[in-house]
Amino acid sequence: MTTLIEPEEHQALRKAVAAFAKSHHDPATVWQEAAKLGYIGVNLPEAYGGGGGGITELSLVLEELGTAGNPLLMMIVSPAICGTVIARFGTEAQKREWLPALADGSRLMAFGITEPDAGSNSHRITTTARRDGADWLLTGRKVFVSGVDIADATLIVGRTEDARTGRLKPCLFIVPRDAPGFTRHRIDMELHSEEKQFELVLDDVRLPAEALVGDEDAGLLQLFAGLNPERIMTAAFAIGMGRHALARAVEYARERTVWKVPIGAHQAVAHPLAQAHIELELARLMMQKAAHLYDAGDDVGAGEAANMAKYAAGEACVKAVDQAVHTLGGNGLTREFGLARLITAARVARIAPVSREMILNYVSHQTLGLPKSY
Ligand SMILES: Cc1cc2nc3c(=O)[nH]c(=O)nc-3n(C[C@H](O)[C@H](O)[C@H](O)COP(=O)(O)OP(=O)(O)OC[C@H]3O[C@@H](n4cnc5c(N)ncnc54)[C@H](O)[C@@H]3O)c2cc1C
Numbered sequence: 001m002t003t004l005i006e007p008e009e010h011q012a013l014r015k016a017v018a019a020f021a022k023s024h025h026d027p028a029t030v031w032q033e034a035a036k037l038g039y040i041g042v043n044l045p046e047a048y049g050g051g052g053g054g055i056t057e058l059s060l061v062l063e064e065l066g067t068a069g070n071p072l073l074m075m076i077v078s079p080a081i082c083g084t085v086i087a088r089f090g091t092e093a094q095k096r097e098w099l100p101a102l103a104d105g106s107r108l109m110a111f112g113i114t115e116p117d118a119g120s121n122s123h124r125i126t127t128t129a130r131r132d133g134a135d136w137l138l139t140g141r142k143v144f145v146s147g148v149d150i151a152d153a154t155l156i157v158g159r160t161e162d163a164r165t166g167r168l169k170p171c172l173f174i175v176p177r178d179a180p181g182f183t184r185h186r187i188d189m190e191l192h193s194e195e196k197q198f199e200l201v202l203d204d205v206r207l208p209a210e211a212l213v214g215d216e217d218a219g220l221l222q223l224f225a226g227l228n229p230e231r232i233m234t235a236a237f238a239i240g241m242g243r244h245a246l247a248r249a250v251e252y253a254r255e256r257t258v259w260k261v262p263i264g265a266h267q268a269v270a271h272p273l274a275q276a277h278i279e280l281e282l283a284r285l286m287m288q289k290a291a292h293l294y295d296a297g298d299d300v301g302a303g304e305a306a307n308m309a310k311y312a313a314g315e316a317c318v319k320a321v322d323q324a325v326h327t328l329g330g331n332g333l334t335r336e337f338g339l340a341r342l343i344t345a346a347r348v349a350r351i352a353p354v355s356r357e358m359i360l361n362y363v364s365h366q367t368l369g370l371p372k373s374y
Contacts, residue, residue, distance in 0.1 A: 005288060013060060020037065027194040040078075042079075043083065044087055050083075050087075055080065059235070062237055063284070074150075074195055076234055077109070077110055077230070081227070081229060083099060084229050087099060091210070108152060109153050113125070127139065129158045134209050140202050143199045145199075145200055152177055154200070159171065173207055174211050175205060181204050183201045183203070228290070228302050235312070241349070242313075244342075245321045246277060252331070252337075273323060276320040311363075361373075
């Protein structure tokens with residue numbers, strides 16, 4: 001069965017990553033070692049030190065790392081969004097500067113689009129870039145941006161003014177971590193995760209012309225080239241976490257005996273676990289479809305599939321984690337078994353990078369042609 005869906009080389013990559021992840025635990029080490037083995041940059045072009053694969057391979061790597069209990073959130077951002085956008089639209093100099101370093105793990109790039117007053121409505125973002133001679137001056141605020149402290153730079157989504165219409169259009173800038181006027185404040189999240197979230201203030205941050213990624217007039221297209229991989233990778237993150245939780249629960253249900261048989265013999269315990277497994281498998285199929293379409297260059301088809309994959313994976317992950325915690329009874333809430341902390345982590349996949357409701361809106365309007373309510 002799997003052979004038809006997943007070619008042998010992908011199955012081999014899956015096995016290799018799973019074996020690797022079992023023997024490494026500290027997240028920083030996992031990142032460095034995985035990068036050395038070519039896993040982090042597997043989607044980046046070979047000419048710039050990457051593996052020459054696509055989002056299919058990258059999502060598979062993240063899923064397997066997550067399944068082993070090592071969900072590397074920054075993989076969604078650094079190689080998938082930033083790496084993709086730079087590889088597709090960056091200048092030769094930007095590609096040379098960033099891609100080999102993102103691939104070998106020596107540098108990391110964060111991604112900032114969310115704003116406090118825009119939220120899900122990214123058309124409302126107000127971070128604005130003004131020209132000042134050859135330079136740009138960037139001003140605005142961002143919120144919930146992950147990993148800014150460990151990233152060498154952040155790819156910031158801003159707007160420039162259209163010279164003809166005066167309308168603001170999206171554009172992307174590479175902002176170095178220590179740029180004057182660029183400040184960050186950690187947000188106190190109720191999340192057990194290595195990657196921290198930040199509120200960012202950009203106060204007339206002066207950037208050279210070369211900080212702009214891609215064409216000033218094709219910002220939206222370029223942005224979506226990065227947002228579709230982000231959704232596919234969030235699906236991989238969620239499926240990995242769901243599989244991880246489910247495996248812990250199954251292991252426990254096979255052993256734990258409080259009557260005459262292990263608790264897993266009771267259908268009230270077994271069936272929800274079986275359901276969680278089915279839903280994770282279904283979500284993975286949709287993720288594979290989305291990745292396949294994206295890698296084949298079908299940005300429009302990939303957009304719809306990536307949204308659906310992210311939705312399905314987020315829901316499957318939340319349910320799998322919830323059921324896993326419940327299966328362990330009291331132990332589900334102990335630190336020792338490590339499942340309770342996944343309750344909040346799993347919710348991230350339902351909220352970010354685009355919420356469940358915004359995906360349902362997208363499918364209602366774009367796929368089903370129903371009228372828009374907002
Ligand atoms: C752990 C974590 C990491 C993150 N990392 C990053 C990052 O690295 N970079 C980055 O830029 N952002 C990041 N984000 C931000 C994330 O993308 C946003 O939280 C998300 O886009 C939702 O925006 P919001 O929080 O402002 O919610 P809001 O937009 O305020 O939405 C609140 C609620 O209202 C619902 N809602 C809103 N509009 C509608 C509508 N029209 N119809 C129906 N329901 C609606 C939403 O579904 C949601 O349930 C991260 C968030 C988290 C939690």
